[in-house]
Amino acid sequence: MKCIVGLGNPGKKYEKTRHNIGFMVLDELADQNHWSLTQKKFRGVYTAEHVDGEKVLLLKPQTYMNLSGESVRAFMDYYDIDVEDVLVVYDDLDLPPGKIRLRKKGGHGGHNGIRNMIDHLGTKEFKRLRVGIGRPEAPATVIDYVLGEFPKSESEAVADSIEQSVKACEAWIGMSFNEVMNEFNAK
Template sequence: MSTPAPAEAESRNRRELLKSIVGLGNPGLQYVSTRHNLGVRLLELIRRKAGGNEFRSQGRVSVTTIFLAGREVELVRTRTYMNLSGPAVAEWAEWAGIGAEEILVLTDDLDLPLGRIRFRPGGGSGGHRGLISLVEALKTDQFPRLRLGIGAPPPNQDPADFVLEVESPEEEEMWNRILPWAAEAVHLAIGEGLEAAMNAYNGALGPGELTDTESEGGM
């Protein structure tokens, strides 16, 4: 049997990396439609599209298993508040034998334009409390993430208040179009690897992104 070429081996290894998807958000019905819960909402959409079972409680997280791009993938959402996400995920990952580099984190992002999505293989938290908690608990910032752009708050508004606001009707309508597209991006990341997903989706315009005027009108 011939030995795979280095590029082929690297591609194969990258495809095998992602074993779990974690959606960041706060528990409780009052947070379901807030900007800070976009990660959980995308995770739930991925579960439904894959025909996965309902989440089951396991310690400080809720988990379910789906088949995505022909592979078994664990979906995880925490049962803790956003700023305590890290210990809950780290505890589960240790139990499951999954490394930080094998986890794709879905998270909202103030620094991305509204409706834009972007994959990153790792990096800083950008001040996001859920990511700060994950970096501290996992003892590394080298875990992949898909950032979901919610745009910057108005100049006179505290970002902490902005992310906990319920989306405007215009934003909600936009995300109803964007999230299925983002779910397709995650499917590609699981099946073909993070680099393939980055090349295909980073910088791409999503279906029905709001213009600056529409966004300001909906705030």
Template sequence: MYIIVGLGNPGKKYENTRHNVGFHAVDRLAINHGIQVTKLKHKALIGEGRIGNEKVVLVKPQTFMNLSGQSVMEILKFYKADLEKMVVLYDDIDVKVGALRIREKGSSGSHNGMKNIIYLLQKDNFPRIRIGVGKPQFGDLADYVLGRFSSEEIPLINEAIERSVLAVEAILKDDIQLAMNKYNG
């Protein structure tokens, strides 16, 4: 069983912000595979189903970004899931808009949601897909990630979300190395 976690902030106010691309990736996976992500459980919206031959739980933590680890810990414990079979999708300011960076493990970088997950799990050995949202040229970082994409960025981010879904499917069907080779960049 795989746990697929998309990070974001709950509520209409944050719906189309840069910080919510992880939610959008999980929503796209759900649509593509007929999984309803509507059950409120473990401080998250979850949906159970199958992607190919793999049983999956799609997760959108509802704790707000900086406390995402609370939900992730509860879900891992409840499903008795292997950490290596959890994939986290999230926005990354250190990756250019529309690019993906897939890693088997690693640090949280500057992402507070990932910092909280790693801090609470005390481990970082789980796959992640970083979806590039770019860096602000000036201004407040929080305002930037909680802001919306420009009209020029929307096609790039939509394409990145589609590629992140294909990367998750490749991880489940084959392995993370193949996904990294095919979708990084």
């Protein structure tokens, strides 16, 4: 069983913001595979699918970013998902738009959604797919920046990072995470 979690904030107001790139990746993954994230429970929206005999679960917590771990923990408990079978997709200020990085574990790096995930999962050792959004230029604050939309000048890079993220998620369904990291971190 594999569980892919996209982090973001619910509602139209946040739909196209940088902080919602995790949701954008899951939406694109679902669209390309003709899946629908329509089931609602565990303070999230999700789908359960099967790919080549592997159960694949996609979850978008609807708790707002800073409480994402509450939804993920309830989801994992219900489906009896081991933490090693979870991949969390989220925005990263330390990567430029267009870049992605996969990691097996790590700290929160100031990301409150990941901080809450660590608190609720009780470990820093869960797989991550970090999608670059870049850093704000002064005088913009980080909060205003992550809750702002991508400018048109970054649309090509953002579309590319979403596409690479979808491919990495699909690869993880049938490959080891080390193989996926070797393939996608090299790009």
